[in-house]
Amino acid sequence: MKIKLFVFILFIVGAAVGFYIMKSHSDNNPKDFPVPFSHYVHTSLHKIKCVNCHRGVLTQERAGIPDIKYCGMCHSTLMNPKSKRERIIYNLVKENKPIKWMVHYHIPDYVMFSHRRHVKLGKLPCTDCHVDMTKQDSPELKGFTQIMMPKCFNCHQEKDITIDCNNCHH
Numbered sequence: 001m002k003i004k005l006f007v008f009i010l011f012i013v014g015a016a017v018g019f020y021i022m023k024s025h026s027d028n029n030p031k032d033f034p035v036p037f038s039h040y041v042h043t044s045l046h047k048i049k050c051v052n053c054h055r056g057v058l059t060q061e062r063a064g065i066p067d068i069k070y071c072g073m074c075h076s077t078l079m080n081p082k083s084k085r086e087r088i089i090y091n092l093v094k095e096n097k098p099i100k101w102m103v104h105y106h107i108p109d110y111v112m113f114s115h116r117r118h119v120k121l122g123k124l125p126c127t128d129c130h131v132d133m134t135k136q137d138s139p140e141l142k143g144f145t146q147i148m149m150p151k152c153f154n155c156h157q158e159k160d161i162t163i164d165c166n167n168c169h170h
């Protein structure tokens with residue numbers, strides 16, 4: 001009996017340690033964001049445009065992530081008092097508490113990339129390079145497949161854009 005209990009405790013401790021290790025290896029921890037932001041709710045249900053929140057896409061290199069003040073443009077009043085999730089963001093806005101979103105898409109600093117160039121001048125849709133975010137109901141925990149050189153290269157070749165190394169590399 002005692003041995004069984006001991007084995008059981010070992011199992012629980014082992015599982016807890018395993019879970020802890022797994023968590024620290026995944027790069028987006030739900031504890032860091034007090035409310036799961038839903039692209040689906042904002043872009044599919046309420047038709048808010050990507051550029052409204054990612055304000056750099058037409059003018060800058062970086063798309064940018066909206067800060068808590070920007071969420072307050074809409075969430076300083078309760079639109080749907082029944083929604084628990086909306087009340088959380090409403091309270092965060094009132095306390096002006098920043099949220100630590102984890103961003104996965106990243107290319108190294110030695111590569112030049114500009115959203116303005118591709119979205120404004122190239123007129124490319126976001127889905128040419130990113131997954132369809134309009135279906136995401138909460139931030140991705142494990143990360144998305146990165147955009148690697150062959151992807152840049154193939155499209156440039158297809159569209160007859162220069163593939164000179166110095167074009168993308170410093």
Ligand code: HEC
Pocket residue numbers: 037039042043048049050051052053054065066101102103104105126130133134138139140144
């Ligand atoms: C209401 C504001 C808002 C709108 C509208 C919005 N986003 Fe976002 N976006 C965010 C926030 C907040 C994050 C960070 C949290 C997350 O990853 O979900 C983010 C993250 C992202 C990321 C980075 C994900 C990562 O982990 O690297 C991409 C790509 C993205 N959005 C694309 C889009 C596209 C495409 C649209 C339009 C279809 C869009 N967003 C519309 C607020 C918005």
Ligand code: HEC
Pocket residue numbers: 035036037038041042046048052066067068070071072073074075079080083085086089
């Ligand atoms: C342009 C207006 C606008 C902006 C900016 C905006 N939202 Fe919203 N948000 C809405 C609307 C409209 C709803 C739908 C109301 C509802 O049903 O709760 C909503 C709903 C939500 C909900 C509850 C929906 C759910 O169940 O998931 C959360 C949480 C939320 N927003 C978080 C954010 C965060 C975080 C930001 C800033 C990064 C943000 N919003 C920026 C318009 C906006």
Ligand code: HEC
Pocket residue numbers: 050051054057062063064065103105106107108113115118119124125126127128129130147
């Ligand atoms: C031609 C490919 C391409 C297209 C088209 C594109 N992106 Fe990106 N996006 C990238 C790359 C590459 C990164 C990583 C940039 C870096 O690390 O400097 C990125 C990063 C992001 C991020 C992370 C935050 C940031 O500021 O870097 C967001 C958000 C984002 N893109 C939104 C969008 C939206 C919204 C659209 C459409 C309006 C879009 N992207 C169109 C390639 C693209």
Ligand code: HEC
Pocket residue numbers: 107111112113114117118121122124128129147148149151152153155156159161162167168
């Ligand atoms: C889906 C197609 C597509 C993908 C993927 C793509 N590009 Fe482009 N790229 C274009 C187009 C189209 C242009 C020309 C835009 C214009 O009209 O100025 C361009 C232009 C550029 C330029 C400027 C070229 C010049 O003439 O000076 C750079 C630098 C660049 N891209 C880097 C990248 C990098 C780095 C990546 C990958 C992270 C990438 N691109 C992925 C289509 C793409």
Ligand code: HEC
Pocket residue numbers: 107108111147148149150152153156162163164165166167168169
């Ligand atoms: C259209 C844009 C583009 C062009 C043109 C381009 N690269 Fe890249 N390159 C990238 C991006 C984005 C990365 C980072 C992502 C990756 O490692 O695939 C990269 C990464 C690299 C790396 C590092 C790979 C690694 O595993 O760390 C090398 C080496 C490299 N490129 C060499 C070249 C050479 C040589 C040329 C010319 C024949 C060239 N690149 C042309 C976009 C480009």
